[in-house]
Amino acid sequence: MLHEPASKSGPDPAMAYKSRLGAWMFVIYALIYAGFVAVNLLAPATMSSELLWGLNVAVVYGFGLIIFALVLALIYNAFCMREERRLAPGKES
Amino acid sequence: MDWMPIGVFLAFVGGVLGMSVYFARKARSAAGYYAAGGNIHWAVNGIAFAGDYLSAASFLGICGMIAVAGYDGFLYSIGFLAGWIVAMFVVAEPMKRLGKYTFADALDAKFNNKGIQLAASISTLVVSIFYLIPQMVGAGVLVTPLLGLPHYLGVIMVGGIVIAIVATAGMTSTTYVQFLKGGLLVIFSLVIVVAVGYRGLTTTPDQGGAVPFYAYAELSAQEVDGRLVVADPLWEVLGTKTVADTALVQLRREEQEYWFKKIVHEGGISLHECQFVAVGSDGARMINGAPESAANPLRQMGNLERIAGKSGPEADTGPLGPFELLAVIGHPDTLIRIAKAVRFEDAGRQMTVYAPSFVSGAQIMKPGQRFKVEGTPLQKLDFVSLMLALFLGTAALPHILIRYYTVPTPAAARKSTIVAIAAIGFFYVLTLYMGLGAMVSAVVNPADNNMSAPLLARSFGALLFAVISAIAFATVLGTVAGLIVAASGAVAHDLMDRFFGLNLTDKRKVMAGKLAAVCVGVIAIVFGILFQGVNVSFLVGLAFAVAASANLPSILMLLFWKKTTSQGIVASVVVGIVSSVGIILLSPDLWELYGLQRGDSPIPLSNPGIFSIPLSFATLVVVSLMTKGRQSVDIN
Numbered sequence: 001m002l003h004e005p006a007s008k009s010g011p012d013p014a015m016a017y018k019s020r021l022g023a024w025m026f027v028i029y030a031l032i033y034a035g036f037v038a039v040n041l042l043a044p045a046t047m048s049s050e051l052l053w054g055l056n057v058a059v060v061y062g063f064g065l066i067i068f069a070l071v072l073a074l075i076y077n078a079f080c081m082r083e084e085r086r087l088a089p090g091k092e093s
Numbered sequence: 094m095d096w097m098p099i100g101v102f103l104a105f106v107g108g109v110l111g112m113s114v115y116f117a118r119k120a121r122s123a124a125g126y127y128a129a130g131g132n133i134h135w136a137v138n139g140i141a142f143a144g145d146y147l148s149a150a151s152f153l154g155i156c157g158m159i160a161v162a163g164y165d166g167f168l169y170s171i172g173f174l175a176g177w178i179v180a181m182f183v184v185a186e187p188m189k190r191l192g193k194y195t196f197a198d199a200l201d202a203k204f205n206n207k208g209i210q211l212a213a214s215i216s217t218l219v220v221s222i223f224y225l226i227p228q229m230v231g232a233g234v235l236v237t238p239l240l241g242l243p244h245y246l247g248v249i250m251v252g253g254i255v256i257a258i259v260a261t262a263g264m265t266s267t268t269y270v271q272f273l274k275g276g277l278l279v280i281f282s283l284v285i286v287v288a289v290g291y292r293g294l295t296t297t298p299d300q301g302g303a304v305p306f307y308a309y310a311e312l313s314a315q316e317v318d319g320r321l322v323v324a325d326p327l328w329e330v331l332g333t334k335t336v337a338d339t340a341l342v343q344l345r346r347e348e349q350e351y352w353f354k355k356i357v358h359e360g361g362i363s364l365h366e367c368q369f370v371a372v373g374s375d376g377a378r379m380i381n382g383a384p385e386s387a388a389n390p391l392r393q394m395g396n397l398e399r400i401a402g403k404s405g406p407e408a409d410t411g412p413l414g415p416f417e418l419l420a421v422i423g424h425p426d427t428l429i430r431i432a433k434a435v436r437f438e439d440a441g442r443q444m445t446v447y448a449p450s451f452v453s454g455a456q457i458m459k460p461g462q463r464f465k466v467e468g469t470p471l472q473k474l475d476f477v478s479l480m481l482a483l484f485l486g487t488a489a490l491p492h493i494l495i496r497y498y499t500v501p502t503p504a505a506a507r508k509s510t511i512v513a514i515a516a517i518g519f520f521y522v523l524t525l526y527m528g529l530g531a532m533v534s535a536v537v538n539p540a541d542n543n544m545s546a547p548l549l550a551r552s553f554g555a556l557l558f559a560v561i562s563a564i565a566f567a568t569v570l571g572t573v574a575g576l577i578v579a580a581s582g583a584v585a586h587d588l589m590d591r592f593f594g595l596n597l598t599d600k601r602k603v604m605a606g607k608l609a610a611v612c613v614g615v616i617a618i619v620f621g622i623l624f625q626g627v628n629v630s631f632l633v634g635l636a637f638a639v640a641a642s643a644n645l646p647s648i649l650m651l652l653f654w655k656k657t658t659s660q661g662i663v664a665s666v667v668v669g670i671v672s673s674v675g676i677i678l679l680s681p682d683l684w685e686l687y688g689l690q691r692g693d694s695p696i697p698l699s700n701p702g703i704f705s706i707p708l709s710f711a712t713l714v715v716v717s718l719m720t721k722g723r724q725s726v727d728i729n
Contacts, residue, residue, distance in 0.1 A: 012503065015186075018186060019186075019187070019653075022181075022182035022183055022186075023182070023183070025178075025182045026178060026179065026182040026183050029175070029178045029182075030178075030484075033175050033178075033480075033484060036171070036480075037476070037477060037480050040460050040466045040476070041466055041473050041476070041477070044459070044460070044461065044466050044467050047459040047460065048423075048425075048455045048456075048458065048459045053416040053420065054416060054417065054419070054420025054421075054423075055416060055419055055420060055423070056423055056455070056458055056459065058164055058458060058459040058460065059164075059419055059423070059458060059525075062164075062167055062170075062171050062525075063522060065171050065174070065175060066170070066171065066174050066518040066521055066522060067518070069174055069175060069177060069178055069514055069518060070511075070514050070515055070518050072178070072182075073177075073178075073181050073510065073511045073514050074511060076181065076182060076507075077507055077508065077511055080504070080507060081504070084504065
């Protein structure tokens with residue numbers, strides 16, 4: 001019993017598309033995250049420059065990374081849903 | 094004793110236990126015990142994800158670290174949240190499609206290999222225990238101001254309650270408890286942040302009038318014939334001491350002992366009063382020169398000396414908006430007093446002097462107070478190592494992975510993760526406000542910053558303190574429960590049933606899981622007592638490094654590299670555990686915990702990820718290529 005799935009899910013024709021899309025989104029976010037680390041190491045003074053509404057680069061970049069994660073997740077979900085609907089049994093591809 | 098906070102606390106814990114009993118009826122089968130029957134709604138599961146993830150480290154540890162190190166604590170918020178990107182885009186759906194209950198099952202999905210079963214179950218146990226330690230430490234610090242109990246009793250209490258929950262109910266109860274707790278934590282954190290903004294900033298914070306502001310003495314002095322002489326003749330210099338670049342001066346006035354920090358500047362020498370704790374050879378503790386007592390505790394600290402160039406009553410800001418608050422604290426002409434502990438031995442006494450540092454707002458609002466991004470190459474490497482482990486650790490945590498199995502479909506797992514990212518991301522934005530709010534409100538316990546957020550809540554009244562402490566306690570309860578379920582699953586299912594082939598009946602598997610939960614809980618209690626006083630975010634960062642090193646390479650390569658072999662997975666898990674735990678045990682922070690000098694540690698890095706994660710990946714690739722003729726895997 002423990003080796004059965006918690007609930008069965010059938011074959012997913014959108015799997016390859018979703019994996020590819022997820023990989024691209026991961027790469028985009030990883031690059032921006034790496035940029036944050038790189039700016040801190042290579043140009044730390046930049047982080048205290050004022051950028052927006054009296055906030056410095058460190059705060060805007062930090063908040064931006066958090067918000068961008070959610071935005072990417074929503075975009076990813078929208079594309080996945082569209083592809084799942086398009087490839088669902090009974091629909092023409 | 095104030096009974097209202099205790100009443101709220103007991104009501105909350107009673108509610109949690111009541112829910113556990115109620116949902117226990119749904120956990121009759123092994124599937125129900127481990128994965129809540131796979132029928133949790135994705136929205137509920139998403140908030141429960143948040144409840145699992147927003148552990149003691151997030152609420153207590155991050156806020157505490159921000160309160161003493163500014164933006165450096167917020168790095169944990171950024172890294173912890175970024176980790177969800179790996180979980181969401183790379184791991185969530187393929188893992189769900191494997192449809193297994195535990196980390197070991199997922200890795201063993203295609204191989205049915207004894208080595209994988211053993212390595213992965215040990216890895217789950219090690220990571221769970223590493224993650225349990227900070228939760229237990231958090232439990233201990235919570236009960237001290239709330240119930241007046243010592244740290245060790247708080248740890249034992251949490252351990253006992255969680256063992257009871259897990260042993261009676263299992264995962265079903267924890268999912269709904271986590272949902273409730275995750276939601277309440279975000280809501281009441283927002284209440285604290287709104288209150289911080291509404292109160293505004295002042296150079297003389299008095300916790301809403303509850304605790305009069307203590308103005309630390311500042312003296313001027315000069316060197317005369319090589320001797321330090323204080324301008325005010327009432328003060329007598331007894332001696333000086335320099336510890337790790339901090340110059341301290343021991344003074345006496347009216348037979349009372351004082352310690353001051355000496356700062357040399359263009360205008361001469363200024364001395365700044367410190368708090369200090371002296372422990373005699375007989376164990377007697379003196380606080381600021383008088384015996385420790387309820388009337389003479391260590392004062393809470395942290396305040397603004399200047400606000401955007403102004404001081405005194407004219408500096409008071411009144412209510413501030415969210416961006417304005419950060420802009421004013423981060424102003425280059427804002428000056429913040431924070432305390433840094435200096436430890437040494439003086440005439441047979443163990444001294445801890447909390448010396449003030451005066452840091453500009455501009456410095457506080459960027460990395461550098463704890464992680465020296467402008468320091469030596471090794472210090473920079475440590476920063477990169479931390480950020481790497483935080484990014485890659487989330488998806489490899491066993492108690493997070495197991496939640497993928499509690500929703501019906503891969504799409505539901507995806508939606509759960511989005512809800513989790515939204516809730517967790519919002520909470521992490523709030524941590525910056527709560528941490529900075531504590532830093533400038535004279536609420537930070539200089540001996541243990543983990544309680545900064547609840548103590549900030551107390552500055553707004555006993556009710557908010559009671560509610561937030563109860564939620565924080567429930568946070569610890571829920572996270573510990575999730576971890577113990579994952580760990581007990583590893584022992585009962587992966588080790589006993591699979592690896593040793595005991596072929597237990599369904600009922601006996603659940604019984605074995607409950608017994609394992611008791612054992613893991615006891616181990617966590619012991620470590621929770623030993624690690625008292627260490628920042629819990631830092632400890633969780635180490636757990637992330639171990640998880641990212643031991644588990645993530647195997648998960649990713651299994652999902653995406655067809656040449657992965659079972660031997661490669663086993664080698665990767667073993668190398669990941671040994672290298673990451675080994676570096677941690679030999680690191681400066683652990684050396685300090687052993688009572689040795691930080692500088693004498695064999696490995697100068699605090700965070701192991703930069704070496705252990707690539708090493709684990711490389712091991713998997715090399716061993717898989719060496720054994721590729723024997724087997725391969727294709728998930729699709």
